[in-house]
Amino acid sequence: MTARTDGLGGVELTNVTKRFVTPTGAAMTAIRDVNLRIEPGQFCAIVGPTGCGKSTTLTLAAGLETPSAGTVKVSGKPVEGITRGASFVFQTDALLPWKPVVDNVALGPMFKGEPKKEAMAKAMDWLQTVGLAGFEHHYPHQLSGGMRKRVSLAAALINDPSILLMDEPFSALDVQTRAIMSNELLTLWDRQRPSVIFVTHDLEEAIGLADKVVVITAGPGTVKAEFDIDLPRPRGAVQDIRFDKRFLELYQQIWAALREEVEQTYSRSAIAAKARGARA
Amino acid sequence: MSAISMTAVPEAASDEASLAAQARARFKRHKQLVLLGQVAIFLVIVLGWEIAARTGFIDQFFFGSPWGICVRLFTWARDGTAYGSFWLQIWVTLEESLLGFAAGVSSGIFFGVLLGEVPYLAEVIGPYIKIVNALPRIVLGSIFVMWLGLGLPSKVLLAAVLVFFVVFFNAFQGVRSVDRNLISNARILGASRLQVVRHVVFPSAMTWIIASLHVALGFSIIGAIVGEFLGSQRGLGLVIATAQNTFDANGVFGAMLVIGGLALGAEWLMSKIEKRLLAWQPSNTRDSTIQGI
Ligand SMILES: Nc1ncnc2c1ncn2[C@@H]1O[C@H](COP(=O)(O)OP(=O)(O)OP(=O)(O)O)[C@@H](O)[C@H]1O
Numbered sequence: 001m002t003a004r005t006d007g008l009g010g011v012e013l014t015n016v017t018k019r020f021v022t023p024t025g026a027a028m029t030a031i032r033d034v035n036l037r038i039e040p041g042q043f044c045a046i047v048g049p050t051g052c053g054k055s056t057t058l059t060l061a062a063g064l065e066t067p068s069a070g071t072v073k074v075s076g077k078p079v080e081g082i083t084r085g086a087s088f089v090f091q092t093d094a095l096l097p098w099k100p101v102v103d104n105v106a107l108g109p110m111f112k113g114e115p116k117k118e119a120m121a122k123a124m125d126w127l128q129t130v131g132l133a134g135f136e137h138h139y140p141h142q143l144s145g146g147m148r149k150r151v152s153l154a155a156a157l158i159n160d161p162s163i164l165l166m167d168e169p170f171s172a173l174d175v176q177t178r179a180i181m182s183n184e185l186l187t188l189w190d191r192q193r194p195s196v197i198f199v200t201h202d203l204e205e206a207i208g209l210a211d212k213v214v215v216i217t218a219g220p221g222t223v224k225a226e227f228d229i230d231l232p233r234p235r236g237a238v239q240d241i242r243f244d245k246r247f248l249e250l251y252q253q254i255w256a257a258l259r260e261e262v263e264q265t266y267s268r269s270a271i272a273a274k275a276r277g278a279r280a
Numbered sequence: 281m282s283a284i285s286m287t288a289v290p291e292a293a294s295d296e297a298s299l300a301a302q303a304r305a306r307f308k309r310h311k312q313l314v315l316l317g318q319v320a321i322f323l324v325i326v327l328g329w330e331i332a333a334r335t336g337f338i339d340q341f342f343f344g345s346p347w348g349i350c351v352r353l354f355t356w357a358r359d360g361t362a363y364g365s366f367w368l369q370i371w372v373t374l375e376e377s378l379l380g381f382a383a384g385v386s387s388g389i390f391f392g393v394l395l396g397e398v399p400y401l402a403e404v405i406g407p408y409i410k411i412v413n414a415l416p417r418i419v420l421g422s423i424f425v426m427w428l429g430l431g432l433p434s435k436v437l438l439a440a441v442l443v444f445f446v447v448f449f450n451a452f453q454g455v456r457s458v459d460r461n462l463i464s465n466a467r468i469l470g471a472s473r474l475q476v477v478r479h480v481v482f483p484s485a486m487t488w489i490i491a492s493l494h495v496a497l498g499f500s501i502i503g504a505i506v507g508e509f510l511g512s513q514r515g516l517g518l519v520i521a522t523a524q525n526t527f528d529a530n531g532v533f534g535a536m537l538v539i540g541g542l543a544l545g546a547e548w549l550m551s552k553i554e555k556r557l558l559a560w561q562p563s564n565t566r567d568s569t570i571q572g573i
């Protein structure tokens with residue numbers, strides 16, 4: 001594995017707990033005692049049942065939230081305020097609908113104070129890289145879901161991030177588009193080698209993409225198990241390797257770990273629903 | 281056989297061009313029908329009114345007549361009013377409305393965005409704004425005339441106050457309903473607080489603000505006219521007040537017509553501006569065929 005030349009990247013969560021306090025004073029623990037280490041240039045996928053705190057973990061790494069306890073370090077430095085060198089790709093694309101695609105991609109450099117002309121030229125290059133040359137002046141709503149995702153990727157990568165945080169980025173796409181996008185993500189990742197934290201519900205996607213898959217327990221989440229994915233790179237399309245013997249083996253192992261947690265979450269919500277039903 | 285069915289059922293036209301032509305023709309016919317209906321209603325009302333007035337079915341003294349209104353407007357345009365030319369009256373009212381509109385919109389946007397961005401301020405000042413908003417603001421006009429005299433400032437202030445609250449509440453709500461994801465994303469990309477406001481919050485609130493501008497425009501004209509009513513030396517409000525005092529029904533209706541014309545013109549301009557500002561929106565969220573009433 002080749003890390004970045006500047007040596008930046010890498011995320012370290014040590015005994016991290018995050019509690020949310022509602023205005024009425026009720027506290028709710030989203031994650032507890034999370035210990036997680038992602039090396040510079042490593043691609044880490046996080047899987048876990050719904051509501052276990054995956055998105056929360058990402059917002060902590062991005063510096064959008066501060067941990068209630070424990071420390072979060074990025075590139076070896078504790079996170080204070082918005083993490084420098086981080087980029088985020090959200091599940092629903094966070095493009096500004098009133099700006100043409102090229103302006104959207106140019107936002108990163110522009111916010112950093114680069115002259116408009118250079119920012120635009122850079123954005124044009126990036127749109128070319130993600131295969132959207134010719135669509136520069138379209139508005140986001142004029143593009144398909146897959147194309148918008150490419151724009152989001154370009155907008156995230158134009159800042160040359162040392163960590164890339166992705167929250168179920170491809171879950172709104174159809175299966176074929178998702179496979180294509182996964183491939184392109186790997187290509188792009190290989191160019192810049194940021195550390196990636198990739199949250200997904202799709203285990204095949206996680207194994208197909210990542211160096212390491214982390215399973216989080218039912219909420220309040222904590223790390224249940226980590227699996228090193230030793231499939232050789234470049235891997236090619238998920239479709240091609242998912243019948244690989246090693247792939248299936250890993251799938252079985254990880255699914256066994258994940259299944260308990262999913263079932264627990266499910267039975268909990270069923271109990272809660274029953275309790276609500278009884279009260280009503 | 282097929283040729284016959286083709287001519288009998290035009291929908292069966294096979295090539296794209298003729299389908300498109302048919303759709304265009306249908307659309308054009310539809311537009312013509314709408315226009316025809318509108319003209320018909322206009323004629324029925326105006327002619328009905330004129331005939332009723334001439335046959336004595338309604339009293340011309342109280343209700344005027346379309347012809348009488350035309351004559352009145354013509355004499356005003358030719359001879360002017362007791363306090364200067366008629367065009368001057370229109371200009372004065374227009375000036376008051378536009379100044380009030382500009383002042384109300386800019387202050388409404390400024391405070392709306394400020395309070396939307398700083399929750400502490402919103403919580404502290406919020407109740408006071410609600411109290412002031414609950415006052416019947418037209419009454420403020422009397423005070424403004426007392427304070428600022430019969431000239432232009434009192435009218436501008438009344439129009440501005442009426443406009444302010446409409447725009448303020450919409451701007452505030454607009455800022456509050458900005459997609460949190462967009463803000464988070466901008467912050468992660470390195471935006472400062474001011475950049476977030478400029479590139480994300482403000483444009484996003486713009487849809488809300490623009491929606492309020494139509495109502496605000498009407499309010500600015502109302503503010504100016506009511507202000508003139510309450511005390512002034514010029515303006516269409518004064519023209520109406522004078523006509524009312526001399527039982528000149530044609531004069532009241534005539535001035536009303538002019539005000540309506542002003543409002544429509546301003547509304548038209550507003551729609552043009554709106555279209556430009558919201559050019560980025562997908563067309564199905566904008567209602568392009570049914571214009572606001
Ligand atoms: N800002 C917040 N205020 C209060 N509670 C929150 C907040 N953000 C998240 N939570 C709670 O923390 C828990 C974890 O949420 P999180 O969004 O991280 O889950 P997740 O693993 O991403 O779920 P999913 O897979 O459904 O996206 C949830 O129970 C949620 O209700």
Ligand SMILES: [Mg+2]
Nearest residue numbers: 054055056167
């Ligand atoms: Mg989530």
